[in-house]
Amino acid sequence: MSRSHILVRIAAVAFVCAYFVFLLAPIVVMVPASFTAHDILSFPPDQLSMRWYSEVLNSREWLDSAAMSLEIAIVSMVIATVTGVLVGFVVYHYGPLGSGLRLLLLSPMLVPHIVVATGLFQVLVPMRLLGDPWVLAIAQAAMALPVTVILSIAAFDAIERSLWTAASTLGARWHQITIKVMLPIAATSIVASLILSFENSWHEVTLAVFVGPAVQATLPSKMFSFLLQESTPALAAVSTLLLVITLVCAAILGLLSIRRRRNEAQPTSEEP
C-alpha cells in the first residue's frame, strides 16, 4: 500500500468516526444530563439524582399526555396495519397494483406533513373536529400507510399462489385459509408494520401540534409546548425514557428483520 493510500484510509476512518460522533453526541450528552440534581441542565452533571425521573413519572400531566399518545398510537397502528394487510391481500389475489394506485397509496411519503396539517386544519375547523384524538389517529395512520403497504406487498408477494389453491382443494374456506395460512406466513411483516406505524404516531409532531388535542396533548405536542415555555431537566428525563422505548422497539424490529430474511429464503417451509 502506498503512503498516500494509507493517509487517505486514515482520513476516511477519521471522517466516519466524526460522523458518528456528530450523530450520537446529542443523545450521549442528554442522557447523563437527565440525572442532574440541579434545577437547570448542566453537563457534565456534578450531582446525580433521579429527582427529575420521579417528578415526571409522578406527574399527572406527563402521564396523561403519555396515555393520550399511547391511545392514539395504538388506534393509528391498528388502522394503518389492517389497511396495509388488506392491500397485501389484493396484491396476492389480483397481481401487482397499477402505477396510479401505487402512487396514490404512497402519496403520503411525497407530501410534507405541514401541507397536510394546514389543509386538515382548514377542514376540521368548520366541522368542529379540531383536536379530536380519533381524527389525529386517522391522519397519522394515513401518513404511516406507505410503510405498511410496502411491507405488506413485499410479504404477500412472496407467498406462492398455488398455496391458496392447494388449501382450498383440501377443503378450507377462504377465511380459514386467510387466518391459518397467509397471516402466519406474513407474520413478521405484520408485526414490523405494527411497530413502525406505532412509532410513526408516537413520535409524530407536526400533525399533533397543528390538529391534535391541545388540552390533553400528545407527548410530542406537550414536549414542544414545554420546550417553548420553560426548560427544566424534566424534559431530559422524558427524552431519555422515550429513547429507551425507541431502542427496545428498534431491537425487536432488528430481531424480526433477521427472522424475516431467514424466512424469505424459504417462503413456504412454514407449517401452518
Add this chain to the structure above:
Amino acid sequence: MAKNSALSSGLKYCLLAPGLLLIGLAIVMPITVGFFAAFRSNGVWTLQNFQTVLTQAPYATVLVNTLMISVVVAAVSIGMAFPVCMFFARAGRIATGFFVASMTIVLAISMLVRTYAWQVILAYNGPLNEIAIAMGLYDQKQMMLFTRGAVVVAMIQFMTPYAALILFSAMRRVDHDIVLASRTLGASWWQGFRSAYWPQVSGSVVLATVLVFSMATGFFVAPALLGGPGEAMVGTQIHADLVFNYKNGAGLATAQGVVLAFILAIVTVAGFWLGGSSFLRSASR
C-alpha cells in the same frame, strides 16, 4: 401473476376501499380544501394571499430563509453522508449491518428528543462552550443557541441519516468492475470516479437531495426551538398564522402551503431532468 379466479374483482375494490378512503380523507381532501382556501381572502376569491406571501414582510423573508436553510441543509447532509456511505458500501457484512442498524436507530429517535439534546449541548453553560474555551477557540462563552447555525446543524443531524440510507442502498448496487475497467484503461482516480462511479449513483444523490430538501422546507420544530426570530421558517409562520390570525390566517397559511408545494414540484421535476433515468429507477424502488 395468475389471478385467483375464485374471487370476484368486486372484492378487489372492497379490500382496497379502506386504504383509498384513508388516503382520500387524510391526504387528498385536506390538500384540495387547502388549495382552494389559498385563493380566498375576506370571503372573496382573490390572489391577495399569494401576493402577500410572496412580496410582503415577514412572509417573503420567511420564504427566502426557508429556501436558503433547506438548500444548505440538503447540500451538507448529503455531502457528509456521501463519503461515509462510500466507505461502508464496500465493507464486510458486519460493518454494513452495523451501519444500517445505527442509521435506522438514530432515525427512530424522536425529533423532539434530538432537538432538545442540541439545546443541552449548545447551551450557554453547555459542553460545547466548555470544550471550545478549553481548546482556546473562544475567549468567553458564546451564545450558540437561538442562532441560525444551531438550526442548520440540528436539521443536518436530523436529515443526514435519511440521505445516508438512500445513498447507501444505491452504492451497494454499484458495479465496481466498470470503475476497475476505467482504471485499467488509464483513468486517474478522479476520472474513474466521474465517468464510471458517479453516473451509477447520481440518480439516488438527486433523489436524496430532493427528499431532504422537501423535508427541510416543512420543518418547524427546529427553527422554533433552536432559532431566533430571524430564523423563522415557513412552518413556524404557518403555525402562527393558523393559531393567532383568526381572520385571514387560513388563507395566508394555505397560500404558503401551495407556494411550498409548487416549489417542491419544480425541484422534483428538476430532479427528474438532472438525474435522468437513474433517478426514476431509484425513485420507483
